Amino acid sequence: MRGVTIIGIGSTPFGVLEGKSLKEIATIACLDAINDAGIDKNDIDAFYLGNYISGILVNQETIAPLIANSLGLRKDIACTKVEGACCSGGIACRHGFLLISGGFCDIVLVAGVEKMTSASTEKNTAAIASGMDWEQEGKTGLTFPGFFALVAQRYMYEYGCKMDHISSVCVKNRSNGVKNPRARFRKEVTLEDVLKGKQIVDPLRLHDCCPVSDGAAALVLCRSDWADKFTKKPIDILGAGQGLGTSTAYEMPNLVSIGATVEAARQAYKMSGIKPGDVDVVELHDCFSIAEVVDCEDLGFFEKGRGAFAAFDGETRIGGKIPINPSGGLLSKGHPVGATGAGQMYEICKQLRGEHENQVKDAEIGLVHNLGGSGAVSTVHILRRR
Amino acid sequence: MASKNIPVMRCQKCNSYYVPVKYSCNSCGSRELEIVKVDGTTLIYSHTTIRIPPEVYRDQVPYDIALVILQEIPGLMFTSRVMCSGENKIEIGKEVVFTGTDELGYRFELKRGMPDV
Numbered sequence: 001m002r003g004v005t006i007i008g009i010g011s012t013p014f015g016v017l018e019g020k021s022l023k024e025i026a027t028i029a030c031l032d033a034i035n036d037a038g039i040d041k042n043d044i045d046a047f048y049l050g051n052y053i054s055g056i057l058v059n060q061e062t063i064a065p066l067i068a069n070s071l072g073l074r075k076d077i078a079c080t081k082v083e084g085a086c087c088s089g090g091i092a093c094r095h096g097f098l099l100i101s102g103g104f105c106d107i108v109l110v111a112g113v114e115k116m117t118s119a120s121t122e123k124n125t126a127a128i129a130s131g132m133d134w135e136q137e138g139k140t141g142l143t144f145p146g147f148f149a150l151v152a153q154r155y156m157y158e159y160g161c162k163m164d165h166i167s168s169v170c171v172k173n174r175s176n177g178v179k180n181p182r183a184r185f186r187k188e189v190t191l192e193d194v195l196k197g198k199q200i201v202d203p204l205r206l207h208d209c210c211p212v213s214d215g216a217a218a219l220v221l222c223r224s225d226w227a228d229k230f231t232k233k234p235i236d237i238l239g240a241g242q243g244l245g246t247s248t249a250y251e252m253p254n255l256v257s258i259g260a261t262v263e264a265a266r267q268a269y270k271m272s273g274i275k276p277g278d279v280d281v282v283e284l285h286d287c288f289s290i291a292e293v294v295d296c297e298d299l300g301f302f303e304k305g306r307g308a309f310a311a312f313d314g315e316t317r318i319g320g321k322i323p324i325n326p327s328g329g330l331l332s333k334g335h336p337v338g339a340t341g342a343g344q345m346y347e348i349c350k351q352l353r354g355e356h357e358n359q360v361k362d363a364e365i366g367l368v369h370n371l372g373g374s375g376a377v378s379t380v381h382i383l384r385r386r
Numbered sequence: 387m388a389s390k391n392i393p394v395m396r397c398q399k400c401n402s403y404y405v406p407v408k409y410s411c412n413s414c415g416s417r418e419l420e421i422v423k424v425d426g427t428t429l430i431y432s433h434t435t436i437r438i439p440p441e442v443y444r445d446q447v448p449y450d451i452a453l454v455i456l457q458e459i460p461g462l463m464f465t466s467r468v469m470c471s472g473e474n475k476i477e478i479g480k481e482v483v484f485t486g487t488d489e490l491g492y493r494f495e496l497k498r499g500m501p502d503v
């Protein structure tokens with residue numbers, strides 16, 4: 001297996017990108033990554049694009065060739081869209097990794113994009129809900145926020161914590177987002193604000209839920225032995241994993257643990273030889289406050305039942321035991337669904353290059369966790385600076 | 387009164403139980419699955435109240451959705467609409483009674499006039 005290294009990164013801000021189309025924002029992020037890598041676009045041997053719902057939201061499909069042609073990529077390369085709901089971007093990154101690691105390509109462009117804010121709330125709600133198993137569970141009227149509300153309710157019951165503990169995740173992530181120019185929300189919130197917020201899906205309130213956003217992010221992946229030719233700050237991908245969970249809540253063997261995450265993490269830790277205790281900085285999938293709590297346990301940073309108390313006690317802040325989501329996470333950046341995974345990779349690369357606006361001191365090893373559907377699919381990547 | 391006549395799917399080859407519809411048995415691969423009616427004690431495993439629904443259910447909010455376990459068949463759980471009435475509040479561990487299925491799937495209601503389980 002060949003080594004794979006990230007040599008270029010690009011990202012638009014996440015938020016309301018008024019007047020900018022899906023094609024435009026994806027093109028901008030990809031060009032930024034290509035320029036950052038210092039490669040010629042004709043060096044690119046394949047293109048993977050993560051996207052979830054462009055067909056429903058902006059009536060545009062076949063978008064991998066569309067973006068490739070917008071960039072003017074070579075005509076002899078494979079350009080492929082991948083979809084796994086909120087995990088689409090992470091899956092695109094892992095597919096790029098596989099092509100290089102397997103020896104089929106030398107340089108691969110991977111990206112994620114979503115354009116959401118130009119569509120109506122009704123359209124967004126319906127489009128996002130299309131990631132449920134409609135034949136089985138969507139028809140009951142359960143939603144993604146509803147799924148995570150079920151998880152939160154059970155979590156509190158099993159581990160004796162309150163929303164005070166779970167929602168402290170929002171306070172921490174919103175505070176981190178203040179410094180991040182790519183974040184949609186850059187204002188702090190207090191725990192009182194969160195606990196008095198509008199009830200959205202009991203027990204989750206407004207700030208417990210991430211906002212929709214527009215956004216695009218891209219990475220240039222390169223065979224490791226070539227990386228030094230292009231960049232002074234190569235970031236090696238030490239491990240990449242992808243796991244399958246269940247497509248419905250009622251099939252989960254344990255509602256307070258997401259099997260797809262556990263499996264993706266197991267693969268990535270095994271491939272990299274890295275242990276949770278070696279990791280310096282984490283970007284994980286905090287689509288809801290409770291998601292961060294469950295994720296940080298499933299990824300091995302805390303024992304089951306400790307995650308919410310750990311956030312409450314400041315252990316996941318910068319300077320704490322393990323800094324989680326120093327970018328502000330999805331709760332601050334917003335969640336342009338198909339772009340999120342690539343955006344998380346971008347944030348960790350900035351950390352490992354020592355260039356992040358909210359830098360974790362001396363970060364050497366980073367972990368990226370992306371989650372899609374109601375726990376249906378997850379990817380984990382482990383990265384290290386040289 | 388426990389829940390009666392809850393329709394579930396049973397594999398005729400290996401006796402595994404599923405929430406309908408299942409097109410093949412995940413344990414043995416058989417496609418010979420049949421609907422059977424089961425009885426038992428049904429309890430709230432977790433619950434939520436939906437206030438922002440999919441568009442088609444807009445006129446129904448707020449509504450309660452719960453995961454309901456059937457004690458007699460471990461591992462079988464139903465994502466269901468649950469009706470609560472009056473002062474009787476939905477809580478994890480409370481007993482519910484099966485009231486039927488419709489286009490929304492399973493429906494239960496909180497058991498009335500009995501001490502909490």
Ligand SMILES: [Zn+2]
Pocket residue numbers: 397398399400401402411412413414415416
């Ligand atoms: Zn069977």
